[in-house]
Amino acid sequence: MNLKQKLDYHYKAFGKSQISPDPLQFLHLFSDERDIETVGFIASVFAYGNVTQINNTLNKIILTMENRPYDFMINFGKRSNPIQSLDLKHRFYTEADVKLFLSLLNKILKKYEMLKNLFLRFYNSSEPNLKNSIANFSKYLLEKIKEEREVDKISPGIKFMFPTPDSGSACKRMNLFLRWMVRKDELDFGIWSEIPANKLIIPVDTHVARICRTLKLTKRKNVSWIMAEEINENLKKFDPVDPVKYDFAICHIGMRKLKF
Numbered sequence: 001m002n003l004k005q006k007l008d009y010h011y012k013a014f015g016k017s018q019i020s021p022d023p024l025q026f027l028h029l030f031s032d033e034r035d036i037e038t039v040g041f042i043a044s045v046f047a048y049g050n051v052t053q054i055n056n057t058l059n060k061i062i063l064t065m066e067n068r069p070y071d072f073m074i075n076f077g078k079r080s081n082p083i084q085s086l087d088l089k090h091r092f093y094t095e096a097d098v099k100l101f102l103s104l105l106n107k108i109l110k111k112y113e114m115l116k117n118l119f120l121r122f123y124n125s126s127e128p129n130l131k132n133s134i135a136n137f138s139k140y141l142l143e144k145i146k147e148e149r150e151v152d153k154i155s156p157g158i159k160f161m162f163p164t165p166d167s168g169s170a171c172k173r174m175n176l177f178l179r180w181m182v183r184k185d186e187l188d189f190g191i192w193s194e195i196p197a198n199k200l201i202i203p204v205d206t207h208v209a210r211i212c213r214t215l216k217l218t219k220r221k222n223v224s225w226i227m228a229e230e231i232n233e234n235l236k237k238f239d240p241v242d243p244v245k246y247d248f249a250i251c252h253i254g255m256r257k258l259k260f
Contacts, residue, residue, distance in 0.1 A: 044177035
């Protein structure tokens with residue numbers, strides 16, 4: 001088989017029944033678009049490090065939300081909140097970082113109803129991908145946190161939550177969230193139908209980068225936005241309409257130690 005045939009084979013091989021242990025599994029617990037989007041954004045922010053640690057943190061948060069994530073976030077801060085009693089530190093994120101993030105999400109949802117409505121303010125259909133949309137969205141979130149804290153500087157944890165492509169970051173977690181929201185198939189939800197799938201950029205971390213180098217989808221050594229764009233352009237040779245559909249398979253081939 002050539003590379004396109006192999007990629008298509010593995011794309012078809014990974015169905016809904018094989019999502020675990022991917023954080024995407026938490027989105028599939030819900031049917032309401034508002035719940036799916038809310039859980040997706042939270043899951044993407046915490047999607048770094050050991051997958052067991054990621055899933056433990058997300059389990060803890062979702063259980064505390066009593067399986068009503070959107071309603072919980074809309075009412076965050078209005079009542080005696082059980083999340084206050086949880087130890088919600090997660091690798092680089094302090095407890096204060098996590099609570100500040102949840103407070104920010106509460107304010108955004110109350111003002112815009114859904115994150116999609118805010119993100120689309122920064123979306124430009126004439127641009128080749130979502131680089132500038134992500135940059136402006138992240139900058140907006142960081143500015144809102146500065147306003148709330150009434151400070152000029154923010155913590156390293158908060159900075160890590162919302163990186164920007166113009167700083168060189170591959171923005172893996174934001175691209176992952178956008179994949180879940182924009183693409184539509186058995187795995188992803190297609191809630192943000194205003195954005196075509198060919199605008200997406202593949203979520204790249206060291207793990208995905210290593211596999212993509214092996215597959216000769218990139219020659220670059222350092223994980224960066226430029227590397228992600230290069231991988232994307234090569235995947236467009238196999239599917240110009242939906243190149244990021246291969247992301248889940250590429251990621252999980254390595255995670256499950258499968259052979260290409």
